Amino acid sequence: MNFTETEEQRDLRAAVAQLGGRYGFGYANERARRREPLRELWLEAGKLGFIGVNLPVEYGGGGCGMYELSIVQEELSAAGCGLLLLVVSPAICGTVIARFGTPEQKQRWLPGIADGSAIMAFGITESEAGSNAHRISTTARRDGGDWLLNGSKVFISGVDQADHVLIVSRTEDTRTGRLKPVLFAVPTDAPGFTHRPIEMDVVMPERQFGLFLDDVRLPAEALIGEEDAALGQLFAGLNPERIMASALAVGMGRFALGRAVDYAKQRSVFGGVPIATYQGLAHPLAQIKIELELARLMMQKAAGLYDSGDDMGAAEAANMAKYAAAEASIRAVDQALQTLGGNGLATEYGLASLLAAARVARIAPVSREMVLNFVAQSSLGMPKSY
Numbered sequence: 172m173n174f175t176e177t178e179e180q181r182d183l184r185a186a187v188a189q190l191g192g193r194y195g196f197g198y199a200n201e202r203a204r205r206r207e208p209l210r211e212l213w214l215e216a217g218k219l220g221f222i223g224v225n226l227p228v229e230y231g232g233g234g235c236g237m238y239e240l241s242i243v244q245e246e247l248s249a250a251g252c253g254l255l256l257l258v259v260s261p262a263i264c265g266t267v268i269a270r271f272g273t274p275e276q277k278q279r280w281l282p283g284i285a286d287g288s289a290i291m292a293f294g295i296t297e298s299e300a301g302s303n304a305h306r307i308s309t310t311a312r313r314d315g316g317d318w319l320l321n322g323s324k325v326f327i328s329g330v331d332q333a334d335h336v337l338i339v340s341r342t343e344d345t346r347t348g349r350l351k352p353v354l355f356a357v358p359t360d361a362p363g364f365t366h367r368p369i370e371m372d373v374v375m376p377e378r379q380f381g382l383f384l385d386d387v388r389l390p391a392e393a394l395i396g397e398e399d400a401a402l403g404q405l406f407a408g409l410n411p412e413r414i415m416a417s418a419l420a421v422g423m424g425r426f427a428l429g430r431a432v433d434y435a436k437q438r439s440v441f442g443g444v445p446i447a448t449y450q451g452l453a454h455p456l457a458q459i460k461i462e463l464e465l466a467r468l469m470m471q472k473a474a475g476l477y478d479s480g481d482d483m484g485a486a487e488a489a490n491m492a493k494y495a496a497a498e499a500s501i502r503a504v505d506q507a508l509q510t511l512g513g514n515g516l517a518t519e520y521g522l523a524s525l526l527a528a529a530r531v532a533r534i535a536p537v538s539r540e541m542v543l544n545f546v547a548q549s550s551l552g553m554p555k556s557y
């Protein structure tokens with residue numbers, strides 16, 4: 172076990188932090204208030220090789236792993252300009268295609284995902300099914316050599332920015348007659364595919380959408396990976412998803428904590444000493460520092476396990492990391508706000524706008540309760556409650 176990052180990882184961290192510093196919270200927050208994407212940052216990050224850092228070199232990627240992609244996410248987020256779609260495009264979709272796609276599919280999609288010129292959103296959530304992914308009812312049926320997709324999805328992030336959505340659907344197994352999951356890359360301009368924005372009371376640049384698939388016709392090659400192995404392929408994408416959600420949350424926590432500490436050191440109210448002198452303020456910030464470091468360590472463990480090929484070990488660590496990162500980040504934003512007093516709620520400082528954004532990590536991509544269910548059952552061997 173080595174707790175020192177390699178020179179390459181340190182260089183990557185510094186280079187991403189530098190990019191994030193050039194854009195920063197002012198840029199991201201202004202866009203977020205208008206619900207407009209951070210397009211310039213996304214494209215520049217892509218050009219610099221940051222978005223595809225985890226993807227294979229032969230398809231335009233950096234040939235590194237989830238550890239490196241989590242560095243990219245954490246450092247941008249710590250600079251106040253995290254990119255939610257890193258969670259879905261290179262981490263989930265890029266991973267699934269790189270691991271399970273045919274050579275043609277890899278050539279077709281990975282170079283664009285890697286350099287950021289193409290974005291693939293990810294759609295699994297449905298309104299009736301919610302956290303119970305086994306209940307999804309979007310279905311695919313064969314029609315000659317094609318597939319026809321029907322169904323709907325909710326809360327799908329970034330569909331307005333994406334050219335494709337990786338849609339999780341179900342199809343009848345011809346041998347057993349039972350429904351099994353299948354993954355399709357669906358073009359966002361396909362006939363029968365419609366999307367509409369969901370109004371959300373959360374200040375973030377990426378919008379969420381409801382999707383409708385009405386007899387969307389897809390060629391055979393739109394089915395990603397193997398028809399009979401989609402469940403395993405899907406799970407392979409969910410560990411990266413959780414690692415990246417952790418990185419986004421840890422970065423946001425670091426950002427809020429940094430703002431609070433800077434403010435507390437320069438703000439003086441009684442007797443000429445800075446408010447940072449008061450343990451009532453300093454201790455909660457110190458606690459948050461510890462909690463963020465712990466969450467980050469678990470995230471790094473998850474990424475390390477994942478990159479070493481240990482999907483099972485990574486699943487436990489990635490769930491725990493997502494839990495810890497969400498909780499630490501929510502506390503960081505809340506305590507930062509308290510530290511700034513009235514200014515914590517002032518638009519100029521922007522911290523209050525992060526309240527709901529920080530809370531997203533407790534709900535998505537998997538809720539806190541479903542993580543606790545996983546740990547209770549898988550780690551502790553307790554009975555399933557649902």
Ligand SMILES: Cc1cc2nc3c(=O)[nH]c(=O)nc-3n(C[C@H](O)[C@H](O)[C@H](O)COP(=O)(O)OP(=O)(O)OC[C@H]3O[C@@H](n4cnc5c(N)ncnc54)[C@H](O)[C@@H]3O)c2cc1C
Pocket residue numbers: 259293294295296297298300301302303325326327328329379531534535536537538539540541544556557
């Ligand atoms: C900002 C944002 C972006 C998103 N982006 C995407 C995206 O890009 N793609 C995508 O597919 N989805 C996306 N989602 C959807 C997200 O993954 C879901 O919201 C999440 O999985 C929870 O599902 P739900 O909202 O249906 O809640 P529900 O499943 O209805 O849960 C409601 C509450 O019940 C609890 N609960 C449910 N079942 C149990 C149980 N068995 N035990 C204990 N408690 C339980 C939950 O923890 C939660 O607190 C996004 C959501 C948000 C908010």
